[in-house]
Amino acid sequence: MTPVISLHEAVSLSDRFPLLAGVTLEVAPGEVVHLRGANGAGKSSLLRACAGLEQVVSGKAVVLGHDLTVDRQSVRRQVGLLAHSTFLYDDLTVEHNVRFAVRASRSGDDAVGATLAQLGLDGRLRETPVRRLSAGQRRRVALAVLVARRPRLWLLDEPHAGLDADGRDMLDDLVGRARDAGATVLVASHELERASAISDRTVTVAGGRILAVAPVAPVAAERPATLVVTHPLAAPRSPGSPGSPGSPGAPDASDASDAPDASDAPGETAGAPGATRDEATGATGAPVRAGAGRDVA
Amino acid sequence: MWRDALLVAGKDLRIELRAKVALGQVAPFAVVVLLLFGLALGPAVGSGSVLFAAAAGLFWVTVLLATVLAVQRSFALESVDGASDGLRMSGLDPAGIFVGKAAAIASQLLLLEVLLAAVASVLFDRHLAGWAILAASAVAATVGLVALGTIYGVVSIGSRQRETLLPLLFFPMAAPVLLAATKAWDAALADAPGHALGWLDVLLVFAVAYVAIGTVAFGPLLEDA
Numbered sequence: 288m289t290p291v292i293s294l295h296e297a298v299s300l301s302d303r304f305p306l307l308a309g310v311t312l313e314v315a316p317g318e319v320v321h322l323r324g325a326n327g328a329g330k331s332s333l334l335r336a337c338a339g340l341e342q343v344v345s346g347k348a349v350v351l352g353h354d355l356t357v358d359r360q361s362v363r364r365q366v367g368l369l370a371h372s373t374f375l376y377d378d379l380t381v382e383h384n385v386r387f388a389v390r391a392s393r394s395g396d397d398a399v400g401a402t403l404a405q406l407g408l409d410g411r412l413r414e415t416p417v418r419r420l421s422a423g424q425r426r427r428v429a430l431a432v433l434v435a436r437r438p439r440l441w442l443l444d445e446p447h448a449g450l451d452a453d454g455r456d457m458l459d460d461l462v463g464r465a466r467d468a469g470a471t472v473l474v475a476s477h478e479l480e481r482a483s484a485i486s487d488r489t490v491t492v493a494g495g496r497i498l499a500v501a502p503v504a505p506v507a508a509e510r511p512a513t514l515v516v517t518h519p520l521a522a523p524r525s526p527g528s529p530g531s532p533g534s535p536g537a538p539d540a541s542d543a544s545d546a547p548d549a550s551d552a553p554g555e556t557a558g559a560p561g562a563t564r565d566e567a568t569g570a571t572g573a574p575v576r577a578g579a580g581r582d583v584a
Numbered sequence: 585m586w587r588d589a590l591l592v593a594g595k596d597l598r599i600e601l602r603a604k605v606a607l608g609q610v611a612p613f614a615v616v617v618l619l620l621f622g623l624a625l626g627p628a629v630g631s632g633s634v635l636f637a638a639a640a641g642l643f644w645v646t647v648l649l650a651t652v653l654a655v656q657r658s659f660a661l662e663s664v665d666g667a668s669d670g671l672r673m674s675g676l677d678p679a680g681i682f683v684g685k686a687a688a689i690a691s692q693l694l695l696l697e698v699l700l701a702a703v704a705s706v707l708f709d710r711h712l713a714g715w716a717i718l719a720a721s722a723v724a725a726t727v728g729l730v731a732l733g734t735i736y737g738v739v740s741i742g743s744r745q746r747e748t749l750l751p752l753l754f755f756p757m758a759a760p761v762l763l764a765a766t767k768a769w770d771a772a773l774a775d776a777p778g779h780a781l782g783w784l785d786v787l788l789v790f791a792v793a794y795v796a797i798g799t800v801a802f803g804p805l806l807e808d809a
Contacts, residue, residue, distance in 0.1 A: 340669060359807075364675030372666025374673065378599040387595050391588070391674035416602065 296346035306332035308495035321486035322475040329495035330475035367438035373429040377418035588680025596688035639708035640769035655733035678803030714772035724787035725765035731794035741809040
């Protein structure tokens with residue numbers, strides 16, 4: 288099956304600063320992948336590169352069959368990006384914002400009303416200019432835009448941020464429905480429990496590279512309270528093992544900013560051999576380890 | 585492209601109808617500029633006055649200043665909350681975005697020019713003769729100015745110095761349009777249509793050239809913004 292996302296040693300730069308430093312990753316159709324990593328690890332840049340917003344200057348980058356090194360624009364109509372910015376126009380109403388985005392993507396605006404109702408944006412809110420909404424409501428409108436556009440690839444950057452409890456549950460439900468409908472989803476999130484619960488696979492990003500890839504076992508996803516969290520630098524490593532200091536492309540252990548912190552990096556990341564969530568739960572989903580810049584899932 | 589242009593123009597005009605920036609800020613600004621010209625160069629008494637002779641030039645300088653404000657406003661919309669990224673993610677044809685944004689600005693400016701022409705006629709004591717040539721040259725000049733402004737407007741989106749960068753880039757390149765529009769209006773007001781038509785041709789050439797450049801260049805410029 289042709290992967291929806293196929294990156295091989297993809298490098299993206301902002302001026303001379305590397306946003307992505309050789310990312311290798313494949314995502315299959317219908318898969319939900321959780322990206323995690325410390326602040327500045329490259330999660331958002333990876334999402335933006337997949338959306339065609341960041342240029343891939345070397346390596347291979349094919350998303351939905353579009354070679355992003357040649358053409359970054361063609362893929363955008365098929366991709367929905369929920370970013371930190373909402374991309375909304377303050378002076379347009381909720382409905383006009385959604386209709387504009389949907390018509391621009393040629394998705395057909397027959398489902399706009401239903402989408403607004405689904406996200407609790409019907410009634411008086413529908414005719415309210417976005418500038419009068421709270422941050423959480425703006426986030427819902429941005430989510431409504433994404434849902435109404437019906438993209439084949441969902442790119443969610445900290446999607447739970449700013450949403451209330453109902454909104455978070457609704458978001459998880461929407462992701463599940465999108466997957467059921469055949470969409471592929473990449474979720475960058477620090478909310479490990481929620482993100483893991485809706486994901487098939489976890490990818491750890493650090494220093495603009497893929498550090499580790501691990502499947503999420505259903506049992507573990509349902510019982511996040513039993514997670515064993517291990518600091519990645521605390522566990523012993525065998526010299527030369529993938530992801531260990533000194534191995535090709537591995538992050539420098541002295542560079543703490545590149546390494547996921549304890550709250551953000553359960554044991555299946557590099558440096559914690561075997562210390563996965565499955566140890567605690569008894570589930571069988573063994574981690575698949577990856578050297579930096581290598582996806583061996 | 586035309587479908588996308590209509591969509592973008594409709595969006596920008598809808599925003600203007602709600603925010604009323606052109607009506608509440610650009611139009612009053614332009615009228616005040618005309619009044620200041622009148623105070624500085626007046627009084628306008630008879631055909632020998634400075635204002636009478638310079639009426640067309642003062643009118644088009646005022647339009648030029650208003651164009652900068654209108655373009656800045658149009659692209660300020662795309663600078664808020666990542667809207668320019670949203671525009672890029674929308675999948676709209678960049679040429680359609682260019683034409684749509686330019687059309688929305690041009691429609692506002694043409695209405696403003698009608699108002700300013702009436703005000704200038706009274707302030708500068710000039711009877712508006714040669715309506716057809718005045719209107720045709722106004723449309724051609726406005727298209728040229730707005731196309732040029734839209735090209736530079738997208739350049740200024742990502743710049744921290746966008747308030748000063750846009751006029752710095754725009755005014756030198758707009759000078760030929762300002763000159764041709766002033767000459768065309770001077771000739772039309774002096775009842776010399778043959779001379780005016782020559783300048784109208786110049787305006788048309790610049791309008792076509794700037795629209796063509798914008799249609800091609802807007803996409804790459806938006807990507808870099």
